[in-house]
Amino acid sequence: MKVEVCVGSACMLMGSLNILDQVENLEEIIAVDRENYKDEELQIEAIKCMGLCKVTDNNISPVVVINGEPLFRASSQEVMERILSKMRRV
Amino acid sequence: MRESYVDLVNIRRQVFAKIAQIAFEEGSLSDLERASFEILPGEVARYRDSIFRERAIVVERLRLSLGLEVRRPSEYHLVSDGLSEIDGDEARLILPLINVITHACEACPTKAYLVTDNCRKCLAHPCTNVCPVNAVSIEKNQAVIDQDKCIKCGRCKTTCPYNAIVLFERPCAEACGVNAIGSDELGRAEIDQDKCVACGRCIVFCPFGAISDKAQIYQLIKALKSRKNMYAIVAPSFLGQFGPLVTPEQIFEGIRQLGFIDAVEVGLGADLTTLHESEEFIRRVPEEIPFMGTSCCNSWTLMVEKMFPEQFDYISDSASPMVYTAQSIKAKDPDAIITFIGPCISKKLEALREDVKDYVHFVITFEELMGMFVAKGIELGEIEIDQEIEDSSSLGRGYAVAGGVAEAVRQTVLALEPDREIPIEGASTLHDCVRIMTLAKAGRRDGYLLEGMACPGGCIAGPGTLASVTRVRRAINDFKNKATHATPLEKYR
Numbered sequence: 235m236k237v238e239v240c241v242g243s244a245c246m247l248m249g250s251l252n253i254l255d256q257v258e259n260l261e262e263i264i265a266v267d268r269e270n271y272k273d274e275e276l277q278i279e280a281i282k283c284m285g286l287c288k289v290t291d292n293n294i295s296p297v298v299v300i301n302g303e304p305l306f307r308a309s310s311q312e313v314m315e316r317i318l319s320k321m322r323r324v
Numbered sequence: 325m326r327e328s329y330v331d332l333v334n335i336r337r338q339v340f341a342k343i344a345q346i347a348f349e350e351g352s353l354s355d356l357e358r359a360s361f362e363i364l365p366g367e368v369a370r371y372r373d374s375i376f377r378e379r380a381i382v383v384e385r386l387r388l389s390l391g392l393e394v395r396r397p398s399e400y401h402l403v404s405d406g407l408s409e410i411d412g413d414e415a416r417l418i419l420p421l422i423n424v425i426t427h428a429c430e431a432c433p434t435k436a437y438l439v440t441d442n443c444r445k446c447l448a449h450p451c452t453n454v455c456p457v458n459a460v461s462i463e464k465n466q467a468v469i470d471q472d473k474c475i476k477c478g479r480c481k482t483t484c485p486y487n488a489i490v491l492f493e494r495p496c497a498e499a500c501g502v503n504a505i506g507s508d509e510l511g512r513a514e515i516d517q518d519k520c521v522a523c524g525r526c527i528v529f530c531p532f533g534a535i536s537d538k539a540q541i542y543q544l545i546k547a548l549k550s551r552k553n554m555y556a557i558v559a560p561s562f563l564g565q566f567g568p569l570v571t572p573e574q575i576f577e578g579i580r581q582l583g584f585i586d587a588v589e590v591g592l593g594a595d596l597t598t599l600h601e602s603e604e605f606i607r608r609v610p611e612e613i614p615f616m617g618t619s620c621c622n623s624w625t626l627m628v629e630k631m632f633p634e635q636f637d638y639i640s641d642s643a644s645p646m647v648y649t650a651q652s653i654k655a656k657d658p659d660a661i662i663t664f665i666g667p668c669i670s671k672k673l674e675a676l677r678e679d680v681k682d683y684v685h686f687v688i689t690f691e692e693l694m695g696m697f698v699a700k701g702i703e704l705g706e707i708e709i710d711q712e713i714e715d716s717s718s719l720g721r722g723y724a725v726a727g728g729v730a731e732a733v734r735q736t737v738l739a740l741e742p743d744r745e746i747p748i749e750g751a752s753t754l755h756d757c758v759r760i761m762t763l764a765k766a767g768r769r770d771g772y773l774l775e776g777m778a779c780p781g782g783c784i785a786g787p788g789t790l791a792s793v794t795r796v797r798r799a800i801n802d803f804k805n806k807a808t809h810a811t812p813l814e815k816y817r
Contacts (some may be wrong), residue, residue, distance in 0.1 A: 241567035242705065243698045246790065247337045251567060255792050280568045282705045292528035310330065 242283025340695025347545035376515020442488035524787030549582030559666030561724035564799030591716025593648030595812035624776030650683035667786025689788020726752035726782035
């Protein structure tokens with residue numbers, strides 16, 4: 235599973251570094267509870283501005299992309315929930 | 325900044341970006357109310373009872389970010405009051421620096437032990453048995469603490485087997501290391517400015533964002549547009565603040581693109597502070613003074629000045645890294661206008677000092693700088709630059725992390741006098757600073773070098789930061805390893 239967190243200027247201003255920190259810390263949650271998670275690797279990447287915010291008047295920051303699907307005005311709890319719901323064994 | 329206070333932090337940063345945008349685009353200041361609508365659109369309140377109050381608070385933040393005085397809701401004021409005084413290209417700091425926005429303060433109760441729903445009304449009820457003032461009684465549903473009788477010893481909390489008793493504290497008062505937070509007639513926080521040392525902890529910790537300092541970004545941007553001789557000096561904690569994909573060189577070039585002719589590491593001045601403090605320690609301890617305190621943290625030195633005036637002389641006479649860096653620029657360009665960019669709010673006060681004001685003209689934080697980058701549309705990660713930064717030694721770059729200042733001085737003293745003993749104690753919260761000064765005053769730290777820093781972990785945890793302490797610490801280590809010189813002695817001799 236791949237999670238990309240934008241750390242361009244606009245997203246940084248709106249707290250994307252915090253999202254990155256929180257998502258990186260998920261690895262600890264998974265590590266202590268290994269058997270309840272799938273073996274799939276969690277790849278976390280900070281990415282540069284994709285320019286989406288520059289072509290819209292709407293405030294879309296922060297932007298997080300999960301498995302290729304962009305999430306606008308992302309909040310850390312929403313992002314983490316999506317990740318864990320995909321990674322947890324049912 | 326407290327990264328987990330996401331919504332609060334975002335509002336504050338949007339205010340910085342908005343003020344910067346108005347300044348860059350020559351917008352009208354009289355339209356601050358419009359800015360509050362842009363920051364908080366719609367008509368549904370998000371966190372408070374009404375959108376009108378939320379916007380009124382944002383307007384107050386906008387005013388504070390312009391450097392204006394905070395208004396009290398009881399007095400008639402126009403939003404535009406005072407604007408003419410601050411509109412210009414010179415920093416004007418109207419004291420006090422740290423302000424409670426009264427209508428944002430929710431008047432949290434003061435310190436008290438409270439019984440929660442965890443209480444099982446148990447047969448043993450040790451809470452009543454350990455209370456020395458008979459303040460705990462068992463009522464119909466649970467234990468109750470008589471707040472008039474309670475002396476806040478905490479014994480009931482310690483003994484409860486269900487963790488049913490909690491200590492409630494106002495986050496602002498709990499964070500304050502010098503006991504400067506009191507209450508006004510409506511129970512809202514009030515800052516005792518005689519005690520306050522402007523460390524900014526209360527700003528960081530208030531969950532309602534009711535406390536704010538004042539900014540100078542508007543005037544700075546005006547100066548960047550009207551003047552040519554603008555220099556930026558950047559505190560050692562800048563590493564990692566602007567995200568993991570940005571190099572230190574890109575940050576410096578981004579700063580130049582804002583209109584500064586050059587950016588210089590404050591680590592350059594840190595090296596000079598190290599040399600001065602080392603020489604001073606060797607010369608004065610213990611003959612003239614029993615111990616010596618470091619001088620670079622302004623809140624620490626202010627605290628010693630206010631609370632331990634008799635020991636104030638024991639704080640090193642060295643200027644801070646900010647001042648030495650500014651002086652070295654002034655020596656080359658006497659007309660230089662110098663802006664300190666750092667994690668620190670207290671430096672805004674230091675820059676007002678008689679012996680500093682001719683060298684440091686503006687002080688802004690990393691968060692405020694981020695607002696400027698966004699307003700100007702600068703993407704740091706896209707900047708191409710091959711110019712290296714080499715103003716500072718490795719030890720100078722370490723000043724941002726607690727222990728770094730004392731370590732630099734210790735290594736330098738030992739290089740000059742290998743047989744010298746130099747015991748060190750560091751404090752890196754204001755509470756701890758007060759504690760080590762109390763011990764030192766009582767004669768229990770004789771011969772020591774005391775490193776005082778008001779922020780937990782050092783400047784990297786300053787109130788004006790963007791990135792987490794772990795991230796920044798890692799980036800600083802990398803940058804230290806890249807320094808051309810390991811120590812200031814190696815650099816200057």
